[in-house]
Amino acid sequence: MEFPDETFQEIVEGKTKLLVPKKSITDKVPPMKPAFFNPKAKLNRDFSIIAYSSFLNKFQGPKIFLEGLSGLGARGLRVGNELDVEKIVINDLNHSALKMAEHSANLNNVKNIKFSEKEVCRFLSDYSKKGERGSIVDIDPFGSPAAFFDCGIRATMHGGVLSTAATDLQVLNGLFQSACKRKYGGIPVRTKYGNEIAIRLILGSLRTVAARLGVTIIPIFVESEMHYYRTYVKVLNRPDQKENLGYILHCKNCGNRKITLEQEQKCELCESKISIAGPLWIDKVFDKKFVQDMIIENSRLETDKNCEKILCKCLSESEMAGTYYTIDEVASMMKSSPPKLEKVISSLIENKFLASVTVFNPTGFRTNANIKEIIKIFKTIQ
Secondary structure, X not given: OOOOOOOEEEEEEOOEEEEEEHHHHHOOOOOOOOOOOOHHHHHHHHHHHHHHHHHHHHOOOOOEEEEOOOOOOHHHHHHHHHOOOOEEEEEOOOHHHHHHHHHHHHHXXXXXXXXXXXXXXXXXXXXXXOOOOEEEEEEOOOOOOHHHHHHHHHOEEEEEEEEEEEOOHHHHOOOOHHHHHHHHOOEOOOOXXXXXXXXXXXXXXXXXXXXXXXXXXXXXXXXXXXXXXXXXXEEEOOOOOOOOEEEEEEOOOOOOEEEEOOOOOEOOOOOOEOEEEEEEXXXXXXXXXXXXXXXXXXXXXXXXXXXXXXXXXXXXXXXXXXXXXXXXXXXXXXXXXXXXXXXXXXXXXXXOOOEEEOOOOOOEEEEOOOHHHHHHHHHHHO
8 A cells, every 4th residue: 555745744753653634633633534633632542542551560471462453553553663562462453554553553563453344243243252362451432432341341351451542531421421321321311521421420430341251350540631631540360249239419508529339319418409320330440559660660751741640649649539629610610710729738738627629620529528617628728
């Protein structure tokens, strides 16, 4: 396949050379043909490289990377070129995209790579037998990943990592509740912290599928950006005995919220009718040790300068319970101007509450204080 200079160009991302359509770089919205490539997703791919490198450093089994929806192969090629893996298999139904991936593999002298042109679940089914599963399985679809949870889990070996991305943000954020219930088995509520509810809905759906298959998922890292959510979970070949599915109860009257195993009908603070999100994942979404490993590993890799700052936020909230508040949200309830985030967190800690920043929102904070206690503290800051 010929790649004319006027249509294609070589770029470098991380340490990897990639052949991409020129319009992917120049157009505001990257075109779907001849192959889709989003240069703005570099940060997302950087985090994948950091997470996969951190995982592979500690993993004792065969290091096999499977990518179900590769596009022109940017993520898979970076794994092959920048990380220590034994085998890479990237799959996509777009023949042109795969040919571009082959060209990029040659540019980087990546030899341990195979290319597959199949529907994603057929591809993953080929690698779902013992001895052939991936230690890392990556699925990055347009829209919802829910249709691929079953085959993705089956293709992930014991102790391996399954990473999936979601771009159906309107569904997950409560604009189409019935569609969310159909796809993910849970209902969202439209709130200021809707991105956290969305990620917990994705993890809750993954957990439900995993339970049916008799395996456990353990979230180790999650991302929330403007156009996508991404979850990284460890898959263990044993039944999950923990109570980690439940609900987020949100009061639209006073703003209080809590995570709980059981539904309640009234707000415990103002007795107004409660809005209920779920069922969804109610346990931790970050593994503290894994995030620490990512921070260490990031210093050895060529990634965006913002990665370390973002990872440090993840670390600070890794042991905190959900959900978060924003200073704008609380100030709006009080009809006052928002105080500085740092002052809010220090005041909460001075008053014997737990508090941290959150990576989910630049003005967000996590705390075990309820909304009445938060407002009381805000009044002392004004």
